Amino acid sequence: MGIVDLINNIKNEYTLKTRKSQQLYNELINYTPYGVHSNWRIWDPYPLFMSRAKGSHIWDVDGNEYVDFCMAFGALATGHAHPVLIDEITSFIGNGTVYGFETEYSVKLSKVLTDRFSMDMVRFSNTGGEATELAVRLARAYTSRKYILKFEGHYHGSRDTLLVGLKPIPAKAGHPKEPRSAPASWGLPEDIYRTVLVAQWNDEESVERVFSKYGDEIAGVILEPIAMNMGFIPPKKGFLDFLRKITNEYGSVLIFDEVKTSGKFYGGAEEYFGVKPDIKVVSKAIGGGFPFSAVLGKRDIMELIGPNRVAHGGTFNSNPLSVYATYVTLTKILTRDSMAKAAVLSEEIAKAASDILKDNKVPAYVSYAGLSGGVYLTRKDVELRNWRDFVNYVNLDAMYVYLTSMVTKGVIPQCMAPDEQWTVSVQHTKDDVDKLIEGLKHVVSLLKQVGVGEVFKIEEAF
Ligand SMILES: Cc1ncc(COP(=O)(O)O)c(C=O)c1O
Structure with a gap:
């Protein structure tokens, strides 16, 4: 199996779980370009439609529950419905x-x-x-x-x-x-x-x-x-x-x-x-x-x-x-104390993600500070310093696999765009972080099956 087959499999899984989102999307695109009211929400094959949220969790219109680390593109360090x-x-x-x-x-x-x-x-x-x-x-x-x-x-x-x-x-x-x-x-x-x-x-x-x-x-x-x-x-x-x-x-x-x-x-x-x-x-x-x-x-x-x-x-x-x-x-x-606690969880995500990716030789850039950070799967191990590095090195296929596959497992690990990040709110728990890390391990095993780590080795050899 190559990465294209993997992407197709994940898309199928996503579609099977989110039929109602798909229906609403198909209706909305008749009225609204791309079926969203902000271009940043576009997703392939369609974005999720949500119905309610509480604490660190959000539920879509099909009833699927997600641990949410997007938090409305960073607008909710309080968590949902504090x-x-x-x-x-x-x-x-x-x-x-x-x-x-x-x-x-x-x-x-x-x-x-x-x-x-x-x-x-x-x-x-x-x-x-x-x-x-x-x-x-x-x-x-x-x-x-x-x-x-x-x-x-x-x-x-x-x-x-x-x-x-x-x-x-x-x-x-x-x-x-x-x-x-x-x-x-x-x-x-x-x-x-x-x-x-x-x-x-x-x-x-x-x-x-x-x-x-x-x-x-x-x-x-x-x-x-x-x-x-x-x-x-x-x-x-x-x-x-x-x-x-x-x-x-x-x-x-x-x-x-x-x-x-x-x-x-x-x-x-x-x-x-x-x-x-x-x-x-x-x-x-x-x-x-x-x-x-x-x-x-x-x-x-x-x-x-x-x-x-x-x-x-x-x-x-x-x-x-x-x-x-x-x-x-x-x-x-958002007191000093509550934000410091959330920052500790954010650091835990970054450290655990970094270790897993390194141990499995999946090239990536992981970065964090305060309540936020992100995992960016790359074509080779590099530090991203600017936009040119981002376009040259981030592996968009691998990012798609990461984000969409995690969603099918009930975790939104960072916002649904390859250039976004996570926000840990004051309502997130260690349990939520563990779920994200478990999901990442699964994604790493998928990426290894299609040889993403191998590409890294070949590039290094040259
Ligand atoms: C750094 C930064 N500035 C400005 C904006 C625009 O904010 P708004 O979407 O509320 O207009 C954003 C939105 O994501 C942002 O990230």
Whole structure:
């Protein structure tokens, strides 16, 4: 049996277990492109349709139960339906859902956020994409400059502003040291995507090249402090310090997109890496599953927001439900202690997975920090440092086998995309971790049957 037969067998198994998902998908594609409301949810032959979730588990419409380590693409470090949050929100919702006015909790949450993430001021929105867009607008207003520098493979939301250099195929992406400003969507005007310059993650020379050409015109540099949309690729030692230094030198604003990291470490990336940006964007897990995002920044930057100044508005901004849910999540659920315990489980997954893959000579890159990490099956044993490494070395067939086969065994080991990761919530248990590890052992035995480990040996011989 080769890998294609293995993939077909797994697809069959998946289809047999998930008939109702298939039916719903077949109906939905008549109304909705690809049968999903976010492109990130597309899966072959179709994605699962879910019906309910509790704690670390989720159930699909066919009644199959899964241990869930995707946790809504990292939006749930609380786990599903956390009892404290459900209790609080249930009594709160009777007061109404949206007012168009601020509340007492706007004040309380502003204090919690500015304190926890060490910034002077804050503005609330609902999604990560809205907030990164505001961050970039602020950087441009503050510097009166045009260009934003981002990193290839980093994702900052599905907005025109930053849909550039996202997952380009290398043939169209330019030289690795000087990536092109490749648009990541149809429908983007050239005038917009040309305002976003792209550098290679973890490559100081690449950043220096862009600064030496455009330095005085670069309003800001935006980045995911750990790249979590091209696998799980931390900055190499000293790289964030280097970015802090070069942005200071050129007077550009340094923006940390902490949509993911803000819920993976208690104090976010600044606490973990010890580097202070000028603006931070926080979202996802801090909202406990409710749509909430915020831009935090230094006072002189944030005070640019206002009528006839930097625009920022939104009907659902600071809606009482999201604000209260975020307040409860941060003060009662994602405590330093509970997050430290979840991080221990995350480390256990990474260590056990690494050992199993190494012992069986299945090439892979395993990486983790805080509540997250990922297993990336590769063509040979390499450390992934940037997007080019990801496209060159990750074995997408093996990743498909890993993710889909685990699902048929009742575990969603990380989100259903080869470049995603796991989130260990404060409700996951050692039992859940053991199930993931058992599933991985099974996948390794399948991959060995089709010779994935053998390919590794042959490549090494050459
Ligand atoms: C780092 C990062 N920034 C921004 C976003 C966009 O957030 P949203 O989907 O809430 O707009 C995401 C979403 O995955 C993300 O991972």
